[in-house]
Amino acid sequence: MGSLPLDASYVRPLNPEAFSGDSRAVIDFLAEYYRDVDKYPVRAADLEPGRLRKLLPEAAPEHGEPMEDVLEDVRRDILPGLTHWQSPSFFAFFPMNASAAGFAGEMLSAGLNVVPFVWAASPAAAELETVVVDWMGRLLGLPQRLLFSGGGGGVLQGSTCEAVVCTLAAARDRALGRLGHDNIMKMVVYASDQTHTTFQKGARLVGIPPSNFRVIQTSSASGYGLTADAVRAVVDRDVARGLVPLYLCATVGTTGLGAVDPVRELGEVARRHGMWLHVDAAYAGSAAICPEFQGYLDGAELADSVSMNPHKWFLTNTDCCCLWVANPLELTSALSTDPEYLKNVGTNGTGKPAAIDYKDWQISLSRRFRAIKLWVVLRRYGAGGLRAHIRQHVTAAKWFERAVAADERFEVVVPRKFSLVCFRLRPRFAGEDDETTLDGMNRELLAAVNASGQAFMTHFVVDGKFVIRLAVGGAMTEMRHVMDVWELLQGKADDVIHRYQLEG
Amino acid sequence: MGSLPLDASYVRPLNPEAFSGDSRAVIDFLAEYYRDVDKYPVRAADLEPGRLRKLLPEAAPEHGEPMEDVLEDVRRDILPGLTHWQSPSFFAFFPMNASAAGFAGEMLSAGLNVVPFVWAASPAAAELETVVVDWMGRLLGLPQRLLFSGGGGGVLQGSTCEAVVCTLAAARDRALGRLGHDNIMKMVVYASDQTHTTFQKGARLVGIPPSNFRVIQTSSASGYGLTADAVRAVVDRDVARGLVPLYLCATVGTTGLGAVDPVRELGEVARRHGMWLHVDAAYAGSAAICPEFQGYLDGAELADSVSMNPHKWFLTNTDCCCLWVANPLELTSALSTDPEYLKNVGTNGTGKPAAIDYKDWQISLSRRFRAIKLWVVLRRYGAGGLRAHIRQHVTAAKWFERAVAADERFEVVVPRKFSLVCFRLRPRFAGEDDETTLDGMNRELLAAVNASGQAFMTHFVVDGKFVIRLAVGGAMTEMRHVMDVWELLQGKADDVIHRYQLEG
Known part of the structure; x- marks a missing residue:
């Protein structure tokens, strides 16, 4: 021995x-x-x-x-x-909040290092996940049918992209199961020109032909939200050509401009054509814990799935994405595996919350114990604390929007809905409608702000306009940081305008 | 104000x-x-x-x-x-190591909470990733062409499943780009009956028709590894039917039995047919940091991609999977997105390590700073410490295998290659070849061990035999724990045999 x-x-x-x-x-x-x-x-x-x-x-x-x-x-x-994503003056992309509680939860997850891929591999981890996704769904005011307590259910994934891939696969297999796999060439997916481009990546990943992505145009008239009429027109044309409408992605709070697609109206179109409706509320979903924002999710009972990212604005360190589905069996039918070495107590495959095998709700077999992270955040800050966190940023964004609107050198390009302000320099001197000049000035302004090291913002282009995005929502961001960045912007704007006036 | x-x-x-x-x-x-x-x-x-x-x-x-x-x-x-995955007496599934260094790295990742999805979003995070995947590749003795320094490159993903989905998509799009998307119905993928079932899930996810998965039988004659002859036979039949061989998955260290597919021979078959060869070394790849195990990866220069999971046996807390590809452009062609709001310094899309946009190397846009975790593990323990970690478990597994072989009541079902021992009770009394009785006895033995709370093991079924798996490799597992579980098994075996003898 x-x-x-x-x-x-x-x-x-x-x-x-x-x-x-x-x-x-x-x-x-x-x-x-x-x-x-x-x-x-x-x-x-x-x-x-x-x-x-x-x-x-x-x-x-x-x-x-x-x-x-x-x-x-x-x-x-x-x-x-x-790049310091936790800096209070990080206003780029969308916020990705760290917090003491999120970090503590992450430590518990990493330290216990259990892998709740099948129920028996850590029953309490799987069950805690069913509990926190229901908690979150209730906080957002989601309809019962998306919660375990109402026959639906949820899972914590790593990102919206994963959630979209999984639900696209579920929608595809629901349709192909009826029509036969060779009909994959007929499947059409729909989104707006404001939908995150990872939706196209996801659709391509699950084998939808690139020629079957419909990117439906939006305009300032609808605040860059999809309209049911525009969707109907495109869908009807596809149906007339013998194609099969598969999946419609509605976004509540788009990445570029924070635009909102009307969930109820789109849900009705989707229902009529047997399409899967997914509601992507990755960023703005966090705001829906405040009743004043829940109206944007009105109609969610018509959705097949809804997702939002606590890892953005909800004090939950990366990564964590909540995905809720109305019919878990549609998801698990597309994603289940059942090898011999995973057969164990608790493997029942019924999709019941009591003994759930979460490997069948996501792409990967292995998975982290994310539920404990989100649970610690909810316990430690409480719904009230989290609402205060969200509202302070909305208040600051409102203040910034008003300051921009009140300054005649600037304009707000799209009315703010949450904590993202989209604006640009548009000074009243020769060339104020000269888009080439405005584009150059705004690029210079943004570059000057970012080069200063005092703040970081990113841009977007809509209707040919170069727009600067101020995304408020950092874990440390307070009103004073937003006031500081406005002062910084004004100073840099003076420089840019002065330079252009000299050159002009 | x-x-x-x-x-x-x-x-x-x-x-x-x-x-x-x-x-x-x-x-x-x-x-x-x-x-x-x-x-x-x-x-x-x-x-x-x-x-x-x-x-x-x-x-x-x-x-x-x-x-x-x-x-x-x-x-x-x-x-x-x-279920306590970090218990020194956890011998189930495969190990999922936590460690002080892996945890420290996880804390840095979660605490800094940067999101290196595009290079400019945190240049040092993207670059550290290019450095550590090259470090890992060198430790495993991978060919230069899979490393950045040799024109290939690597990425840290969350799981082998993701790596398989991404490479399947790359292989599919490489082929469809040549043949047209409607040929997706002709694409065929190949694996053995020992390949992880998530491979089929991945193939289904990217739209390969389920009727085009070939599961090639293995046998004890080849230690349950694929043979080139068997693959050739199936591929030739498909080619004769007008189908297109797309992707062959070779495994070094299968989940059920720790079997090894011969990489070089399979690589030659794959080359001949223009198939993508992926080498999945999820578990056993860690052993390849020891020169005595590198032979199992011989022929990797014929692979299009190789993956292994530091989060299994390599002291890197969940999650972390290294994926190397010979031709990064094939991967990024399938997975890139390029929206306006991500255009930034550093976005060059050339796949050069200097300014890499890792969002185009994986499914999701957002991603964690996993590189710092693996880097801390490598720095803190050094290659020498990690080899010692691996070798102590191999030594313990060898000891256990010998003990089983020396006990006439037991048999080793498949010769051990790494730290997984597959064995069963097979006492020399009436009915020793009665598979129904042996099946019942072994199920009872495993249930008794697991119910004791003193150890946790899982099972596998091969050639109709119920096999108990002892997967050595826990972060805290030492020789004494393996000796303890052998004593426990012997005691429980006595009980089971006694019961069967009384009943028999």
Whole structure:
């Protein structure tokens, strides 16, 4: 009976003392980072491609190194090359909130490191997931039929893209099951010109021919939301050509402009044609925990699925996406596997919340214990605290929108609905309707703001207009940061205008 | 100029003091958990479906609660319903290692919470990823052409399933680009009867007709590995029928039995037919950091892609899967999106490591900073420490295999290659070749072991035999735990045999 040979390089990966020591060093590192994050340039200071690669050795070290050295290298080599998503002056893309509670939940998930892919692989993890998705659905005012308590159900995935791929596959297999697989060439999917482009990527991924993506035009008249009439016109044409309308993606809070598609009207069109209706509320879904925003989800009872990302504006560290479906069996029919080595107590395949095999609700077999993260966030801040978090940002965005509207050099391009303000410089001097000049001025303005390191924003182009996006919602962002960025913008705008006036 | 209204429920999500307090409480909780984890029943003690759901309220709390209360609820309500994947006596499925370093890396990822989906969104995060996948590839002895330094490249995804879906999509689009999308009905994919069933799920997900999955039989003669002859026979038949061989999945270390498909021979078949060859080394890939195991990857230069999971046996907390491809453009051609609001410095779409947009290398747009996790693991333990970690488990598995072989009541069903031992009870008394009786005895033996709470193992069925799997590889698993489980098995075997002899 041998025993383990002693080895100088033997590691004790979960020795409690070593674990505590390393972990506390990282906590201290991060606490200092949060204390100082507003001192870093928001967008990565060093944008030279290949910089980090040159700093690091060609191969992994042969011998283990102390945590202090590792953290020192993070500080020296990595931080200068990061864009600081948690900076209070990060207004780019959409917010991706970290929080003490989200982090604590993430630590529990990573530390327990259970893998609730089948129910028996960790029953409490699977059940906690059924509980928190129901909690979330109730907070958003979703219809009962999307909750476990009403015959539907939900799952926590990593991203909206995954949710869209899974529901596209469910819709496709529902239709192909009826028509035969060779009809895949007839399946048509619908979205607006404002829908996130990952929808097209998802449709392509599940085998829908690229020629069968319909991108329906929107306009300022509907605030860049889809209209039922426009969808009907396109769908009717496809039906007349013998094609099969498969899936309509409605967005509540588009990425570019924060536009809203009318869920109820689109749901009625979808119903009439047997199409799957998905409602993507990735960003704006968080706002729906406040009753004043729940109207945007009106009609969700006509949806086959709804998704939103707690990892955006809901203080839940990346990644976490809630997906609810009205008929879990349609999802699991497209995604189930049932090999011998996974047969276990709890594997019943009925889609009942009591003993659910979440591997059949997502792309991957393995999965993280995300439920505990979202649960800690909900417990630690409470619905009231989370509403306050959302409302402070809406208040700040409203303030910013009014400031922009009141300044004759600027214009609000699309009326704000949530916490995203889309605006541009449009000074009243020669050339104010000269789109080429305005495009150049706004590009310069944005570049100047971002180069300052004091704030980071991104842009969008709509109807040929270059629009600057201020997405309020960072975990540390308060009114004063929004006031600061407005001051910064005004100063940089003066410079740009002055330069153009000299040149003009 | 308004200012933020004071609100009693206002939360300060990243206040450094609150962050440190909450985080330290979780660290202490987890250190205690690791200290005591071998005292919990390994498989969840409470397997009654719905137990946790009944304990928790119907809705999220309105007011935030202290972290202590949350942790107390984890201890009281959640831990009893978890299967303890980090227990040193967890021998089920495959190991999913947590470690102090993996956890520290996870904390840095979650704490910094940057989203390196496009290069400019955090240049250092994207570059660190290109560096660590090259480091890993070199450690495994992969051919240069799969590394960035050799014209290929890698990405960190969440799971093998994702890697398979992405490479299937790349293979499909490579073929359809040549043949036209309507040829999707002709695409055929190949795997063995030992290949993970998620391969079929992935193929179905990307729209391959289920009738075009070929499951090629293996046998004990080849150690349940695919043979080139068997693949050729099936492929030739498909080609003769006008079908298009698309993708062959070879596995190094199958889930059921740890079998190995011969990469070089299969690569030659794949080349001849223009098929994509993927090598799935999810579990056993970790062993290839030891030179004595690198032979199993011989021929990888013929592969279009290779994947392995550091989150299994490589001390990297869930989730982390390395995917390498020989031709990144084939991957990004299938997965790229290029909307206006993502156009930024660094977006060049050339697949060059210097300024890589990783959103085009995976399913989702958003992504976690996984690179820092794997990097901390490699730095903290070093290649030498990681080899010691792997070898101690191989040594323990060898010991167990010998013990089983030396006990006349048991048999090793398939010779061990890595750290997975597949065995069964086969006592020399009446009925030793009576498969029904052996099946019943082994099921009883496994159930008795798992019910004891002292260890958790899972099973597999091959050639009609019910096989017990001992997968050695837990982060805390040492030789003594393997010796303990052997003693436990012997005792339970005595009971089962005694019962059968009385009944017989």
